[in-house]
Amino acid sequence: MLSCNRGYQIFPAADTGRRVLWLDGTTGWTSLVTRDRPAGKC
Template identity: 45%
Template sequence: MRRADLDGPNVVDLSPGSGPEALQADALAASEEALNVSAQGKLWQFSLDGTKHHVSCAAGGQTGAATPGGRQVIWVDSTSRTPQLVTRTRPVERCR
């Protein structure tokens, strides 16, 4: 995965195309500030500089991501028996 400015320059590699660090994306949701990637049941957010962040540290799956704007993400979390609709305005700092 790569990102670039709208007019083409400033290309940044977000995720390699193959290897252990490659994300096999199921879905993408983008805004003017971030790219959210659903891959292997987890949700990641990339800053415009290419920095990768966890959106959630929950053990369950995170699917159906939508990005209403900025860094906000809405998704379905399946950690509990009943799927929950979750929103966060920014990624988590780190998972324990």
């Protein structure tokens, strides 16, 4: 799981280290999001 958001999360990609990137459209707008690590259990 990339995020604990309940909505639209697509196209996950790995970056350097454990960082992940994805497109998130949970709020109705599509945003590029990054995290230093996947969310894990929510």
